[in-house]
Amino acid sequence: MKSEPHKIKTVRNLNITTYYERSVILREAFYNTFNIHSNKVTYDLVSQGSSAKSQDQEAGSLIGDETYAGSRNFEKLQGMVNKTFGHQYVCPTHNLQGAIKLIVATMVTKGAVIPSNSSFPELLIKDFGGKSDLIEKGHDKKYKGNIKLDALSVLLSENNNVPFIYFDLYVDGYKPVSMQFLKEAHVLASTYQVPVVVNVSQSVEWAGYVRDNDAEYSGRLLSEIVKEMASFCEVMVLDAAQDPRCNVGGLIGSNNFALYERYMNEVVVYEGLHTYGGMAGRTMELFARGIDEMVYEPQAGWIKGQIELLSAKVEAPHYVGADGIYLKAYKILPHIKSEQANALAAMLYLKAGMRCLVQGIYDDYSVLPVQLPRLGFTNDQIDFLARAINEVYSERDKLTHFVLLNMPQWIDQAQYNWNNPTLSLFNYECEAYRIYTIEYIGVTTKEERQSICKEVGYNTFLLPSKDVGIDLLTDSGTCAQTTIQWSKYNEGDETPASSKDYFEMVDMLKEVTGYNYIIPTHQGRAAEHIMSQILIKDGFVPGNMYFTTTKLHQEMAGGTFVDVICDEAHDPQSDFIWKGNIDIKKIETILDEHGEGSIPYISFEFSVNLAGGQPVSMDNVREVYLFCKAHNIPVMFDATRAVENAYMIKKKDERYHHVPIKDILRELFSYGDGCTVSSKKDYLVNIGGFLGIREDQDFYEKALSMIRIYEGTRTTGGMSAGDMSMHAEGVREMLDFNYIMARVEQTQYLGNRLLDAGIPIVEPIGTHAVFIDAKRFLPHIDQDKYPAQSLASELYIESGIRAMERGNVSSGRNRITGENYRPCLELVRLTIPRRAYTKSHMDLVADSIIELYKRRDEIKGLEFVYEPENLRFFQGKFEHVD
Ligand SMILES: *Cc1c(COP(=O)(O)O)cnc(C)c1O
Numbered sequence: 001m002k003s004e005p006h007k008i009k010t011v012r013n014l015n016i017t018t019y020y021e022r023s024v025i026l027r028e029a030f031y032n033t034f035n036i037h038s039n040k041v042t043y044d045l046v047s048q049g050s051s052a053k054s055q056d057q058e059a060g061s062l063i064g065d066e067t068y069a070g071s072r073n074f075e076k077l078q079g080m081v082n083k084t085f086g087h088q089y090v091c092p093t094h095n096l097q098g099a100i101k102l103i104v105a106t107m108v109t110k111g112a113v114i115p116s117n118s119s120f121p122e123l124l125i126k127d128f129g130g131k132s133d134l135i136e137k138g139h140d141k142k143y144k145g146n147i148k149l150d151a152l153s154v155l156l157s158e159n160n161n162v163p164f165i166y167f168d169l170y171v172d173g174y175k176p177v178s179m180q181f182l183k184e185a186h187v188l189a190s191t192y193q194v195p196v197v198v199n200v201s202q203s204v205e206w207a208g209y210v211r212d213n214d215a216e217y218s219g220r221l222l223s224e225i226v227k228e229m230a231s232f233c234e235v236m237v238l239d240a241a242q243d244p245r246c247n248v249g250g251l252i253g254s255n256n257f258a259l260y261e262r263y264m265n266e267v268v269v270y271e272g273l274h275t276y277g278g279m280a281g282r283t284m285e286l287f288a289r290g291i292d293e294m295v296y297e298p299q300a301g302w303i304k305g306q307i308e309l310l311s312a313k314v315e316a317p318h319y320v321g322a323d324g325i326y327l328k329a330y331k332i333l334p335h336i337k338s339e340q341a342n343a344l345a346a347m348l349y350l351k352a353g354m355r356c357l358v359q360g361i362y363d364d365y366s367v368l369p370v371q372l373p374r375l376g377f378t379n380d381q382i383d384f385l386a387r388a389i390n391e392v393y394s395e396r397d398k399l400t401h402f403v404l405l406n407m408p409q410w411i412d413q414a415q416y417n418w419n420n421p422t423l424s425l426f427n428y429e430c431e432a433y434r435i436y437t438i439e440y441i442g443v444t445t446k447e448e449r450q451s452i453c454k455e456v457g458y459n460t461f462l463l464p465s466k467d468v469g470i471d472l473l474t475d476s477g478t479c480a481q482t483t484i485q486w487s488k489y490n491e492g493d494e495t496p497a498s499s500k501d502y503f504e505m506v507d508m509l510k511e512v513t514g515y516n517y518i519i520p521t522h523q524g525r526a527a528e529h530i531m532s533q534i535l536i537k538d539g540f541v542p543g544n545m546y547f548t549t550t551k552l553h554q555e556m557a558g559g560t561f562v563d564v565i566c567d568e569a570h571d572p573q574s575d576f577i578w579k580g581n582i583d584i585k586k587i588e589t590i591l592d593e594h595g596e597g598s599i600p601y602i603s604f605e606f607s608v609n610l611a612g613g614q615p616v617s618m619d620n621v622r623e624v625y626l627f628c629k630a631h632n633i634p635v636m637f638d639a640t641r642a643v644e645n646a647y648m649i650k651k652k653d654e655r656y657h658h659v660p661i662k663d664i665l666r667e668l669f670s671y672g673d674g675c676t677v678s679s680k681k682d683y684l685v686n687i688g689g690f691l692g693i694r695e696d697q698d699f700y701e702k703a704l705s706m707i708r709i710y711e712g713t714r715t716t717g718g719m720s721a722g723d724m725s726m727h728a729e730g731v732r733e734m735l736d737f738n739y740i741m742a743r744v745e746q747t748q749y750l751g752n753r754l755l756d757a758g759i760p761i762v763e764p765i766g767t768h769a770v771f772i773d774a775k776r777f778l779p780h781i782d783q784d785k786y787p788a789q790s791l792a793s794e795l796y797i798e799s800g801i802r803a804m805e806r807g808n809v810s811s812g813r814n815r816i817t818g819e820n821y822r823p824c825l826e827l828v829r830l831t832i833p834r835r836a837y838t839k840s841h842m843d844l845v846a847d848s849i850i851e852l853y854k855r856r857d858e859i860k861g862l863e864f865v866y867e868p869e870n871l872r873f874f875q876g877k878f879e880h881v882d
Contacts, residue, residue, distance in 0.1 A: 002847070003470070003840040005298035006375070006440050008480045009055045011433035011835055015039050015353070016738075019425055022350050030405070030415035031346045033355045042353030043385060043434075044373070047323035049241035049248060051374035052435045057245065057289040064282025073284035074275040077251070080291040081238075084223065085200070085230035087253035089260035091267055092277030092284065095250040096201060096239035097124075101270060102252060103197055103235065104128050106262040107163040115155050117147045117177065118168040120199070123361070132166070142213050144175035149184055156192045164235070165189055168199045169206040173369055174321030176209050179217065179229060186232040195234035195259060201242035203229060204294050205322035208304050223295040235259060240283070242323070244290030245374055249283045298443050303374050306382055310372065313386030316393035324371035327356075332393060336402050341365035342416065343402035344392070352388035352426045362408040375438055378838040380430040388426055395423050432738035433835065436483050442467045442800060449797045457877025458793035458862055460802050469800030470841050472830040475768050477680035477687060479834035482733060485684070485726045492722025501725035502715045508728045509690060512662065512735070513639075513669040517693040517700040519707055520717035520724060524640055524678025525549040527691035530706045531636060531676055532557040534699060536600045540590050543603035544582050545569060545610045550603060550638060550676075559600060562590055569611040570824060572762045572773050577652050579614035579764070580607060580645070582624050591631065601634040604672065607641035607648070612827075613747070613766025615648035618656070618667065625671035637675040639692070642668060643682040644767035647740045662735045674699070681768070684730030684834060688723050739835075744768075746842060747832050753846035759853050762827065769831040772849065774807060778859055783808050785861025785881060788826045791852070793878075794859050795828070799848035804829045810873045 017025070017040055029035035044050060065072040078090045093099040104124045108114070112130035114121070122132045133155065138146040145168065156162060165185065170176050182198070189196045200206075207225035211217045217225055230236055234256055240249030254260050264274040271278035279287070293299065311320045317328040329340035336343055341358045345368055348354045358365040370389070372382070398421035405415045444452070444467055456462035465471065471478070481489075493499045506518045521527045528550050536557035543550070544565040551561045564586035568576035582604065590599060604624065608614050628635050646664040650656045656664055669675070673696065679688040693700050704714045712718035719727070733739060744767050751765030760776035774788035781787040788807035795801050807826035814821060830845065852859070862878035 003844040004302055004438075004441075004838060005296075005443050006054070006302075006438035007470075007833075007836045007841070008435050008838070009437040009439040009836075010481050010483055010486060012436045012483045013433050014042050014431075016042055016428060016432065017353050019350070019423075022353060023420070026346060026350055031402070031418055032342060032412070032414050032416060033345045033349050034357060034412040036349065036355060040353075041349075041355045042428075043355065043377075043381070045324065045354055045356045045370050045385070047242065047371035047373055048239070049246070050376065051245035052376045053245055053286070053290070053437050054293055055437050055439045057286055057293060058437045060285035060289045061282045064280055064285055066281040068276070069273055070275050071281045071284065073281040073288065077284045077288040077291075080288040081251065081253050084226065084291050084295060085236060085253055086227050087230060087236060087255055089254050089257060091252040091260060091263040091274060092279055093250040093252065093267070093271050094278030095241065095248055096199070096237060097250075098271050098278055099237040099250045099252045100124055100199075102263050102267055103164065103237070104130075105270065106266045109161065109163070112161045112163050113155070113159050114164060114166055115147075115152055115162065116166040117145055118166065118171045118199075120168060121166055130163075138181075140178065142176075143178040143181065145169070145171035145177040146181040149181070149188060152185065153188055156188070156194060162192070162194050164195045164197050166197045166199075169229070170202045170322040172326075172367075173202075173323060173371070174319040174326045176206055176322070179210055179214060179225075182229060182232040186234075189234075195256065196232070197235040197237065198229075198233040199239075200226075200230065200233065200236045201239035202322040204243045204300050205304065208300060209322075221295075222297060222300055226295060240287040240290065243294045243374075244287055245294070246283065246286045246290050249279050249287045251277070251287075296440075299375070299440075303372075306372055306377070306379065309379060310370070310382050310386055313383060313390075315390050318370075319367070321369065321371075323374075324369055327368040327370060327389070328366075329368045330366035332396055333399060335397070336399060338364050339402050339404060339416065341368040342411075342414065343399055343418070344368045346402070346416070346418065347392045347396075347399060347421070347423065348388065350421075351392050351423050352384075352428075354385065354388060358411055360411055362411050362414060365411065373434075376435050378431055378435070378840070380839045381434070384428075384430050391424065391426060395421070398423065431742050431838075432736070433482065441469050441471075443469065444800055446797065449800060453793055453797050457865060457879070458789065459873075459876055459878065460792050460796055460804065461874050462877075463796065463802055467800070468796075468802045470837060470845060471802045472769075472832060472845070473802050473804050475681060475831045475833050476678065477685075478836060479684050479686070480836045481684070481686070481726065482729070485729045485733075488725040488729045489722040492720060492725045494721045496713045496716060498715045499721040499724070501721040501728070504728040505724040505731075508731045509692065512665055512731060513675065513692045514666055515669065515674070515692040515694045517697075519691045519693075519700075519703055519714070520719045520727075521689045521691060521707070521711055522687065522718035523680065524638075524676055524689040525553070526711055526718065527676035527689050528553040528638075529556075529710065530691055530703050531674070532559070533706065534702045535634070535636075539598045539600050540594060541600060541603050542582070542587050542590060544580055544605050544616065545608050547605060547609055547638060550605075554603065561603075562586075564590075565608065565611065569608070569614060572612075572771075572825060575763050577615075577648075577764055578617040578620060579611050580605070580616035581620040582616070584624060584627050587624075587627065596631060599631075599633050601636045601673075602628055603638065604635055605638040605640070606645035606668070607767045609641065609768075611766075612762040612771045613641070613644070613768045614764070615645045615652075615767065618649050618653060618664075621668055621671045634673040635671065637669070637672045638677075639669070639675040640678045640681045641768065642677075643734045643740055644744055647744050648767060660735075661737055661740060665735075679727055679730065682734055683727060684734050685723065685727050688719055688727050690717070743834055746837075746839070749839065750830065750832070750842045750846060753842070754849060757846070757850045757853065759849060762825075769829050771806070771825075772828040772830070773826070774828055775826045777853065778856060780857065781859070781861040783822045783826055784820055785863065786878070787861065788828050789878065790859060790862050792828045793862075794852055795848060798852055799844060801830075801845055801848060804831070805873060809876065812872060
């Protein structure tokens with residue numbers, strides 16, 4: 001899998017700290033990373049409970065059957081355990097410790113011995129009067145978790161108080177056992193009628209390891225390997241916070257009713273009733289869904305691939321484990337002799353805000369786990385982590401002193417002092433968020449896509465989204481939300497009257513625009529409708545290229561749209577950087593021809609969509625405004641992409657390099673009298689829009705009357721309170737430089753990869769989309785054979801990517817002559833949703849297009865087999881022609 005089999009659904013902002021802050025925080029934490037508050041940690045590198053969920057799994061948290069007995073969620077959990085592990089009886093517990101405690105409490109008596117390959121349950125067993133016996137390790141290089149079975153056999157024959165045997169599938173996170181070992185241990189134990197208890201919390205990673213290392217299992221499905229493994233466990237314990245990717249939860253599974261009966265009768269003492277066991281109903285629902293998803297091959301493959309990526313990039317000596325890499329601190333810091341793991345952890349935090357942890361009773365640990373939360377990071381971020389580790393490795397000699405100050409019983413109590421090494425500064429330059437939930441994307445084979453594409457008549461609008469991998473159809477309403485936005489959504493105080501959320505959204509937007517009046521609308525087009533109806537009677541409305549809905553509303557109100565964008569905008573090969581600019585001479589021409597008073601307002605769009613996401617310069621905005629003031633013409637912005645435009649001004653105009661995005665926006669808005677906005681773009685919401693008016697109270701009153709008629713009440717405009725609250729937060733987030741830089745630079749990255757490969761695209765690369773020039777890509781296909789349509793459909797077949805045709809098909813036919821319009825620009829638009837895709841996705845897109853370009857001669861044109869009269873691009877169907 002070249003890119004994630006999912007896209008990002010929600011994100012959690014990262015906490016970014018300075019080197020100085022980190023050094024103070026470390027001192028306050030006594031150089032023990034356990035003590036650092038999570039809001040001061042950038043990367044929490046622990047795998048337990050920290051993985052990203054799927055949206056389907058997360059949705060389970062809203063359908064908890066919170067009852068004391070016989071919850072539906074429990075039945076579902078039982079069903080999933082049965083399906084995945086083949087175990088019929090399930091005893092729920094609050095987590096893994098709860099599961100092991102219950103087994104120990106019901107089975108261990110004084111003097112009992114529990115043979116084991118792991119010290120994990122040791123203390124619990126001791127508490128119940130037994131002891132665990134760590135059997136000597138075998139010497140299998142691949143399977144370091146195996147123990148000597150003949151030693152186990154001796155123990156079983158000599159001791160008649162062995163209530164069970166305990167195995168971890170992955171001892172200490174990086175020492176796996178083999179299937180053969182489990183099988184033989186099972187046979188051996190059954191001859192003594194001793195049950196084997198296995199911790200299967202990392203069974204998917206384990207199955208992947210077995211598949212790679214054991215010829216007998218190569219080519220087998222993970223689900224088959226997991227099920228076979230479970231058949232060798234009399235009893236299994238499962239941590240919901242590992243492979244099932246929950247925050248908390250656990251269970252015991254078995255096919256042995258007699259054992260189950262003991263757990264079931266005892267569970268109420270420690271955990272809760274036998275049908276919830278200390279878990280909320282919703283936790284059981286999340287758990288059940290997580291078990292169902294964990295053996296999904298592409299997902300498991302991605303998780304494994306990220307660990308391999310980290311391992312490949314880290315130069316410091318390490319083991320590769322189930323959930324990350326395990327740094328050999330004793331080799332990295334041999335010169336400090338003791339406390340090497342915690343010393344290394346402190347250095348990694350100081351370097352880059354990473355938190356790695358060792359846990360358990362106090363010991364002089366010398367291996368440091370660097371665990372990756374499953375699905376939580378992008379490959380870019382893993383690169384970043386590897387660089388940080390490598391830098392610490394190369395600066396390891398700077399740490400000369402790391403000493404224990406107290407006598408801790410547990411490692412989390414340990415306090416240290418150190419020599420305060422001065423590490424080189426580390427640059428932070430990847431996404432400023434981590435992945436909180438994901439959404440699975442369509443995974444199909446090329447053969448499947450061929451037949452799907454044929455079926456929908458080579459029209460990407462007609463593709464079912466479930467069969468689409470990377471969806472670049474639009475960036476409208478498709479952005480990933482932050483966890484803060486979601487919590488604001490939940491707090492929305494729904495009312496058709498005046499909600500707090502209305503005022504929050506309005507206040508936030510007043511501050512950003514500097515305008516006196518803000519009216520929420522359900523989308524941008526609703527605001528356009530109102531503005532056009534109030535301000536236009538007749539006359540000419542100049543604009544820097546048209547946007548479909550904007551122009552439609554101007555014409556419905558009686559106006560005539562006139563394109564006044566600079567000439568460079570129409571030339572796909574011109575490299576002028578402000579292609580969105582208005583040519584003032586073109587406005588003068590209208591005034592000359594039709595007189596003063598013939599222009600109701602100027603419609604001025606930022607980062608012009610139809611021109612390819614091309615920005616306007618600050619000077620142009622100011623000059624247009626001054627010109628219009630002199631002629632008494634209001635300037636109305638389509639400020640839908642104002643933030644992307646502001647970013648380009650900051651980047652390309654040296655006078656603004658050091659001006660915050662917020663101030664650039666405020667200046668832009670100051671050169672206008674009002675705006676319409678579709679908030680589904682730069683304002684980071686899935687639905688919403690607004691109308692802004694600088695000071696014209698009469699306009700405002702009229703607009704409110706129309707709102708009441710067309711949209712909703714004057715304090716909702718048809719938006720829910722939750723959506724308004726989310727919007728307020730979206731506005732706060734869009735001003736963050738790290739966010740907008742990552743957003744625009746992702747588009748630039750994709751464009752530059754294509755340019756480097758010689759692919760013809762519209763230049764300069766825009767802010768939100770890359771446009772492939774299909775005329776130059778497929779010069780052998782006449783425009784009436786729809787080269788852009790053909791290219792878009794081939795791209796889907798090549799790799800499941802959905803793009804949009806913007807060319808001859810979209811333009812339609814001249815009604816009188818019946819001929820196609822054959823527009824200058826014959827483009828395929830790749831529009832990038834905000835925060836939803838990663839650099840790996842962009843690489844896949846670029847690689848696929850490059851692949852197509854190599855075999856472009858084989859690509860054929862299309863002809864209509866079904867052609868609707870209006871807006872034919874939505875429903876039209878095609879067939880190949882030679
Ligand atoms: C999307 C968009 C609109 C229309 O807004 P909706 O919210 O889809 O109604 C108007 N102008 C521009 C520049 C847009 O990108």
